[in-house]
Amino acid sequence: MKLHFTNGWLQQKISADPDVDIEAGPAIDGDGGHLELANVDNAAPAESRTRVQFRIGLGVLVRKLRRRDGLSVAELARRADVSEEELRQVEHNPNYTARPHLIHQLSNYFSVPLVALSQMAGTTDQIDRVLFNETVRYAAYSDDLGTMSNEERRALDAFVATLVDRAKA
Amino acid sequence: MKELLGQVDLYNRESASYDKAEVYQELDQKNFDDFDQLWQPMLAKRGAEVHSLAEAANANVQDARWDWVGKAKVAAMMMGQETFAVECGETQGLMLVNLNGFGQIEVQKGRELIYIELLATAPWNRHKLVASPRYKGVGRILIATAISLSIDSGFHGRLGLHSLPQSESWYRNEAKFTDLGLDAPKRMHYFEVTVDQAKAFLEDK
Numbered sequence: 001m002k003l004h005f006t007n008g009w010l011q012q013k014i015s016a017d018p019d020v021d022i023e024a025g026p027a028i029d030g031d032g033g034h035l036e037l038a039n040v041d042n043a044a045p046a047e048s049r050t051r052v053q054f055r056i057g058l059g060v061l062v063r064k065l066r067r068r069d070g071l072s073v074a075e076l077a078r079r080a081d082v083s084e085e086e087l088r089q090v091e092h093n094p095n096y097t098a099r100p101h102l103i104h105q106l107s108n109y110f111s112v113p114l115v116a117l118s119q120m121a122g123t124t125d126q127i128d129r130v131l132f133n134e135t136v137r138y139a140a141y142s143d144d145l146g147t148m149s150n151e152e153r154r155a156l157d158a159f160v161a162t163l164v165d166r167a168k169a
Numbered sequence: 170m171k172e173l174l175g176q177v178d179l180y181n182r183e184s185a186s187y188d189k190a191e192v193y194q195e196l197d198q199k200n201f202d203d204f205d206q207l208w209q210p211m212l213a214k215r216g217a218e219v220h221s222l223a224e225a226a227n228a229n230v231q232d233a234r235w236d237w238v239g240k241a242k243v244a245a246m247m248m249g250q251e252t253f254a255v256e257c258g259e260t261q262g263l264m265l266v267n268l269n270g271f272g273q274i275e276v277q278k279g280r281e282l283i284y285i286e287l288l289a290t291a292p293w294n295r296h297k298l299v300a301s302p303r304y305k306g307v308g309r310i311l312i313a314t315a316i317s318l319s320i321d322s323g324f325h326g327r328l329g330l331h332s333l334p335q336s337e338s339w340y341r342n343e344a345k346f347t348d349l350g351l352d353a354p355k356r357m358h359y360f361e362v363t364v365d366q367a368k369a370f371l372e373d374k
Contacts, residue, residue: 022308
């Protein structure tokens with residue numbers, strides 16, 4: 001077979017390409033890409049009901065953080081370099097398991113500890129009971145109506161501080 | 170049998186110049202040895218340092234358990250599969266493609282295409298895995314090679330692939346491939362390349 005490109009084309013394109021690792025194939029959470037990770041030492045194994053409740057909390061948290069920053073779903077997806085479709089799933093579908101990449105990007109974008117978001121997404125086998133209880137409490141007292149009040153903002157800040165504390169614990 | 174397809178330019182980030190590399194069709198023992206002895210230890214070491222799948226995804230070590238050697242040996246015996254390597258001294262990138270793919274988007278629904286099963290760059294070239302990645306351009310060379318195979322196979326450049334999350338923006342915004350959204354069973358975005366997109370990808374502008 002013949003290569004249908006020239007080195008002139010290649011040099012021009014490589015110099016213009018951003019620093020992105022170009023790859024294709026099954027992801028680690030997909031079919032067949034299993035990876036041995038360092039142990040995560042936590043308390044209890046997550047059950048399906050716990051996962052759903054955690055994910056409800058994650059959806060509330062992401063919506064609140066997005067509203068706090070005045071971003072649409074599309075704008076947040078663009079800024080955090082994640083899929084808009086997946087972001088909607090995370091915000092509204094507690095049966096959806098977010099992909100690790102999305103959790104990592106949200107953690108970076110909002111400066112919320114990755115270990116806490118990973119547990120809330122239900123992607124870890126074990127969970128921190130304190131974090132779980134705080135998440136359920138936060139989600140139960142949250143609503144999405146209207147603009148964010150000062151009280152809501154304070155509650156959000158307090159919850160994010162809890163996530164940071166639990167990540168250190 | 171391993172066949173040299175051509176010499177290509179690979180950007181060396183250290184020297185800020187282009188080095189000559191080779192594109193081969195079909196892997197051989199050198200590629201298997203490079204993967205086992207050079208790629209795997211780096212991927213495994215990094216994998217052992219991360220504590221969650223999210224961290225692993227960000228560190229770009231998803232392919233630590235891809236069985237390149239086994240898959241390449243099977244591909245060598247199959248009519249419908251081909252493997253490719255980019256070499257510059259060591260193996261800089263690997264690709265496994267399937268010639269039995271079919272288009273999903275309307276303009277080419279049911280038409281044959283090349284489906285990229287696996288495409289990976291050597292760990293030392295990944296900016297998410299090492300502080301100072303060595304070469305830039307391996308992924309682009311392999312994608313252009315897959316389009317070349319599609320043209321030579323009579324598929325006019327049509328291509329399909331499932332992207333790793335960190336590559337989605339490149340396929341969407343730089344390569345201008347069609348994003349068909351999240352493929353639920355695989356939990357990955359599926360991208361397809363039409364005849365016109367393949368032509369545009371290889372254009373000099």
